[in-house]
Amino acid sequence: MRLIFFGPPGAGKGTQAKKVAEKLGIEHISTGDILREAVNKGNDLGKKVQVIIEKGELVPDEIMNELVKMKIKELNSFILDGYPRTLEQAKSLDKILKELNKPIDAVVLIDVSEEEVVKRISSRRVCPNCGRVYNLITLKPKNDEICDNCGTKIIQRKDDREDIVRERYKIYQKTTHPVIEFYRKNNTIITIDGSKDVEEVTKELFNMLGRFSQNDNN
Numbered sequence: 001m002r003l004i005f006f007g008p009p010g011a012g013k014g015t016q017a018k019k020v021a022e023k024l025g026i027e028h029i030s031t032g033d034i035l036r037e038a039v040n041k042g043n044d045l046g047k048k049v050q051v052i053i054e055k056g057e058l059v060p061d062e063i064m065n066e067l068v069k070m071k072i073k074e075l076n077s078f079i080l081d082g083y084p085r086t087l088e089q090a091k092s093l094d095k096i097l098k099e100l101n102k103p104i105d106a107v108v109l110i111d112v113s114e115e116e117v118v119k120r121i122s123s124r125r126v127c128p129n130c131g132r133v134y135n136l137i138t139l140k141p142k143n144d145e146i147c148d149n150c151g152t153k154i155i156q157r158k159d160d161r162e163d164i165v166r167e168r169y170k171i172y173q174k175t176t177h178p179v180i181e182f183y184r185k186n187n188t189i190i191t192i193d194g195s196k197d198v199e200e201v202t203k204e205l206f207n208m209l210g211r212f213s214q215n216d217n218n
């Protein structure tokens with residue numbers, strides 16, 4: 001199965017994509033995670049994108065398109081999380097997938113309001129070592145601010161400050177959300193209310209995906 005997870009910052013794309021990818025045994029490609037890893041390593045890509053990410057702006061399309069192309073060439077099934085984010089990226093992905101004869105099965109739109117996003121993201125913490133995501137309100141680590149998985153002190157992402165989050169949300173509304181129209185013509189769009197708690201969203205998501213793949217097999 002090939003899916004795109006779409007939605008504003010903090011909608012829960014990463015949280016839900018990890019669960020679906022694990023259950024279906026498919027690759028989870030998070031462009032945000034790939035970029036942050038490059039920044040942590042301090043490689044050429046990381047040096048180019050660090051300032052852009054920290055300001056909450058979008059990394060140039062040419063960089064993102066090349067990066068995703070390299071990733072999906074070798075894969076048959078995957079979830080794209082955080083890509084495409086512009087019309088140019090959607091067109092580039094469409095071209096690559098046509099060349100590879102790997103059409104997208106569905107686009108999952110997780111919808112959440114700006115105020116909910118700001119609330120969630122300001123309490124998000126991440127492990128700088130293994131990348132596990134926490135939330136100081138809804139998903140606390142067992143020991144105060146220490147990663148359950150690897151014991152490292154969890155931190156706040158630099159782009160998770162309220163002013164930057166609001167800027168990211170503005171960019172999402174202006175540039176990314178309209179991309180959904182590109183998919184409306186030819187793709188199944190599954191819209192999920194992301195404001196419910198994590199388990200409820202997961203349940204609804206699996207229900208919808210199950211119904212969708214049954215119809216697909218008929």
Ligand code: AP5
Pocket residue numbers: 007008009010011012013014015016031032033035052053054056057058059060064081082083084085089120121123124125133134135136138139159168194195196197198199201
């Ligand atoms: P990226 O990392 O993709 O950021 P994002 O899209 O803004 O998404 P987030 O990671 O903030 O949120 P999420 O929806 O995954 O939510 P999560 O599950 O973590 O990108 C970062 C930056 O990289 C961009 O700003 C840009 O600069 C650059 N970039 C990346 N891709 C790019 C592209 N294609 N083109 C150009 N630039 C690109 O959940 C958030 C929090 O809420 C967590 O604490 C979680 O525990 C909690 N939570 C999740 N679900 C729920 C729930 N249902 N109820 C309560 N709490 C919840």
